[in-house]
Amino acid sequence: NIDILILDIVMPRISGLDLLKMFREDSHYDNMPIIMLTSLNDSSSYAQCYELGAYDFITKPINGLEFKARMKVAIEAKLNSNKLQRLVAVTQEQNDELKEMNARLTEAEFQIVQSEKMAAVGQLAAGLAHEINNPMSFVSSNFEFLKKHFLKLSDFLHDMDKRLRLAYDSQNTSREYVYVAIMELVEQYEQLNINYALHELDSILADSEDGIMRVTKIINSLRVFTRSSKDDEKSSFDLLDLIHQVFLISKNEIKYYANVDINIPDDIIIYCNGVQIAQVFVNILVNAAHAIKSQHREEMGTILISANKSGHNVVIHFQDDGPGIPKENLNKVFEPFFTTKEIGKGTGLGLSISYDIIVNKHNGSIDVKSEEGKGTVFTIILPMVST
Structure with missing residues (x-):
């Protein structure tokens, strides 16, 4: 372990310059001060030494006072270099710890957001089941109807084929025999009510298709809402379409307490993470419905969702006439764990997470204005283009 090295430029077996170069090519000696001794008064030699990494020069013959002063400076430089190395190592270790802690915090934040989202889904689950069961019930009923009459039609066609083959193969192919066979088939056709089933076929298929489409829309909307948003990826979304999807999955939680009016132009495209923004919209809508529900009023409440363009941004308002x-x-309201709901009715994280999504993840803003007895307005500003 060499702290300071003193080399003479002129030595009998190896040049001091060559030895200086060898030491500087070895990374182990990067921070070691190397002082060159020389009796030469040649500026080019000095320049070459500095280029190779010399720390200082001492000329010969050596002056004792000068030697002590230069060595003192070199020793202090070495000590400071050692301190700096230790500080760098400690800083790097702390930086690694901070990175690890930040990664854990990011993961914890993601899990909290996911938990809140799943809690919202659990809250909406009964309503969603109802919204899915209704169309699926009449789709199931329609298929039972089709199955029943298809079997009747199949039996009828089988019997008709049998009778026609019998008439064709029979020796008695008189007109009277054929007429009797046809009349029996007509009577059987009417008894089986096949004409009615065929008449209803178009409407049954249309109703079934409509029911399946309604369920498909609900499932697709739910998938948008529940999909993991860990990557924070953003893309373009039609605001009106996103609002309709959000309303679809939260409809059953709202429809018994409030009418929802949507006043949004169909040409507003926002640049966002659709999963995260859907979570914000669901949270605000359901909160508004629950606030109206808490009034136990006889008449339906009103929730108005409106939007307008403002430069490169869109301004979205959620206005209710609740308490x-x-x-x-x-x-x-945007503080974590703040809630006015009963214990077990809410986590107090919904609006806090909404604030983080809008402000920190989308460079937008969210504001609330309210007056007791007159309702609440949440205003959200989001970018319409990539920023």
């Missing part, structure tokens, strides 16, 4: 938010709570 409003007390003034002392307005500045707390």
